[in-house]
Amino acid sequence: MPDHLASCSCGKPTVRVRGEPDRVPICHCLACQKRSGSAFGAQARFATQTVTTEGQSKQYLRIGDEGSSARFHFCPECGSTVFCFLNDVPDVVAVPVGAFADPSFPPPSVSGYEERKHRWAGPSDGIEHFDRAARRAVLVAPNGSFKPKPLRGSTYFRRQVQWTASRDG
Template sequence: MTDRVATCRCGQLQARCTGDPVRVSVCHCLACQQRSGSAFAVQARWPDERFELTGTFCEWSRVGDSGGQAIYRFCPDCGSTVAYVNDGMPGVTAVPVGAFADPDFPSPKFSVYEERRHRWVAIVGDDVEHTD
């Protein structure tokens, strides 16, 4: 079974994920744009029993556009978000794909909040589900 390790920029906070993610998605919501500092965010999710977070982290929570709460776990030293959970997907933890620093990471299969997508962004693939 594959182990993947995601880290913050300074390396003190690490997420170890075992096996394949159960979901890889792109989110175009404004909160994800702000969190990632980009036009969209890409995240992968693992069942909590195949996820382990080590190191020191801080938490910050917010209520999302869907009305559910999300709790973000980030490094207190460099500020990188390494994991988060939300009410909409209980029992799984999301990890920003960029934290893996792996250009061969599996591609996303879901693209959500596309009504907020920057018009120059195109998420392509015959097997990608698109939702507003």
């Protein structure tokens, strides 16, 4: 399993992860646009036991568009976000894809809040698309059986499971 190293602009706080991300979402919600300073946020999600952080960071608690919260850790020197904890998904650490500064990093697997997507941001082929956050998913087990699982806000999906999602009415 390859290691990936992420850091801020000045390189003081760092994040080392073992293996590939479990999920790489892009989000077009207004909170992610403001946080990232871009038209969308892109993050890689890893199981907490595969992540090691070093260096000092400051923390900011952000409440998302639908009420979920995340604790963003950023460099106190340069201000770059280096990692975050999603309070609804305690076993996951999210790292901004740009912090890896690696053009060969795995591509996004899902795109959320597309109703707030900038018109000039073209479609991403080969990934799941949602007008809002995924609210409910149907997990397909390896034997082909279906198991509905309710979800809250932005959620974590393990790569080993195929899934489809639908919006609750």
